[in-house]
Amino acid sequence: MYGTHGHTNDREEPGIDAAGRLPAWRGPAILLVDLDAFFASVEQLDHPGWRGKPVIVGGDPDKRGVVSTASYEARVFGVRSAMPSSQAARLCPDAIWTHGHYGRYREMSRKIMGILLDESPRIQQVSIDEAFLDVSPTAHVNEHPILIAQRIQKRVADLGVTCSIGLGTTKTIAKIASDMDKPQGLTIVYPGREKDFLSPLPIRTMSGVGPAAERALTSHGIRTLGELAAADEALLKHIFGKNAEVIMARANGGDLTPVADDDPVKSVSNETSFAEDLSSAEEVEAGIATMASKVGRRLRKKGMRGHTISLKLRFSDRSIRSVQKRLDEATDDDLLFTPLLYRMAREIWEPGIPVRLIGVGMAGFDDDEPTQDALFDVLQEAPSENDVKPIIEDDEKRSGLLAATDKVKDRFGDAAVKFGRELSMERRTTGSGSKNSSDYK
DNA sequence: TCTGGGGTCCTAGGACCC
DNA sequence: TCTGGGGTCCTAGGACCC
Incomplete structure (x- = not known):
């Protein structure tokens, strides 16, 4: 003691x-x-x-x-x-x-x-x-x-x-x-x-060994970190790919990875599961609009603009499909990318198919510094494949509107402002503010 | 009343260029 | 002529973490 x-x-x-x-x-x-x-x-x-x-x-x-x-x-x-x-x-x-x-x-x-x-x-x-x-x-x-x-x-x-x-x-x-x-x-x-x-600890104790790797290792008789540290390298390569060496070093106590500063943010996303599945186009698009506006607002708050927009749907059988599109210009404007998300949804879903979860994410921040008039450019340029009509075409009006609604949401919460297609989704979602359960175990 | 949400990283395949 | 290969970018899916 x-x-x-x-x-x-x-x-x-x-x-x-x-x-x-x-x-x-x-x-x-x-x-x-x-x-x-x-x-x-x-x-x-x-x-x-x-x-x-x-x-x-x-x-x-x-x-x-x-x-x-x-x-x-x-x-x-x-x-x-x-x-x-x-x-x-x-x-x-x-x-x-x-x-x-x-x-x-x-x-x-x-x-x-x-x-x-x-x-x-x-x-x-x-x-x-x-x-x-x-x-x-x-x-x-x-x-x-x-x-x-x-x-x-x-x-x-x-x-x-x-x-x-x-x-x-x-x-x-x-x-x-x-x-x-x-x-x-x-x-x-x-x-x-x-x-x-x-060496006597079960493999699953170690970070980097999840359910899939545990299954694979167990099928080869590897159950402890000692056995993992002594395992055949080719086998570990097959199971962990590029990570095999790090995993092996960790298991035998020789991993000297330093305590490092935090990495920059690489993606921003929001997703929600609905208490009851959605199946009409109106419901799903409303859900997409709600998630998109959350992502857009967080991006603007962080001063970040991304190049890659993604949509994730989980269906009633819990299977997942996703689509992502690379944009010509980085953006933080959900009024701009929401219509694109509607179109992306049709690539992986048809109205009538029950949807359990909708997720929207933005990534691709690492490119060039976002220019002040990136928004302007994207609207002026010749139409590309990803171009769709934004909800409000005049970009100045649009960004003014976003700034105003951001302010109201800051004061009164997300539910305070909704655009036409964003129905009130709150009552339908899991109602879990739950975000992070780090005391897993 | 079965199974959330926000992230990171890896892989494999196709497109495209040289 | 019937066929290469490397590099890079993009995409979909999945493993894993807290």
Whole structure:
């Protein structure tokens, strides 16, 4: 036991000396800090009456919702992230349900990431509730990693939520270790013990091995990370393709991928599943318009314009079809690309076929800097294959209208403004604000 | 009352050019 | 004449992550 906050789970005995000093840490020291049942914990922090009770953040049980995060009290009943809400409601009939408050989670997350940044500038945020930290001793800073981890746990706890931390010499090890003891655990894998720690673990424990790879590996008798590390290279190449070498290195504790800054955003998308399938052209186009306007608004907010617009439909049998089109000019204008999306829909769908989910996305930001009059150009140029009539042809009127509706939506919410074809989709969707369930497992 | 949403990356095939 | 191959861009689909 090292701290007063939470407890420390030494995977291997460190051999503390007589004075109780920590043994020197040799080599890289990577932390993975994972906020415990984050969304549910914030709800319990904000609603004192919910503390100690089962709380579920997720979509409605009767509208195809799923569980985003369950508090530990709800997990006792078997409720898990990504579980259909209807099943969760059966397992835990007395749970307190909420769709979640994402602005609030983001606010808490920002505060916590601020603490982490204060502890080490070498940080990689993985998601709203998870980050890697490089706390390797350097010439300038040589505080012991365990002490840093304990201080982080205390500082986070002071904000009213808890975190679990894994400490090891690689990101893979830190990540796996952080999962072994929750909530508020600190699991340490000492330098030199990497293989002992990893080799008995099931393959699925490791990031990068999903259901498909697990199936393939198991069929070849590979069940543990030790077996994976020793597997035939040609076989791994066949299963993981280009990733085979990285996977192998991770499995044997030798993956030295550094803690890196976050990558730039490469795509922006919105999708929604409907409580009941849509099948008429009017309904589907209304759904497309609603998703397109969400994407457009987010693009404008970020100041990004993309070249590649995509449409995804999921049908009643859960199969998925998608289409994407490369645009001649980058855009952030949904009044421009919505009619194109209607046309793309007809490439993969016919009216009458029930549609369960509609997704709209934009990508292709990496090209040239968007020019101020990209919008103007796209309308003036000779018609190309992808050209369709925008909803409002005068581009100045159109962008003025978008700016005005963005403002209203900022103040009053998305539902405040709807164009003709955007029916009120809210009542029909899963009602789940659920976005991110990072406390998967 | 069965199965969400927002992302990243890889692969394989076709078009097109040289 | 019956047939190559590399490079690049684009697209559809799927695996995986939180």
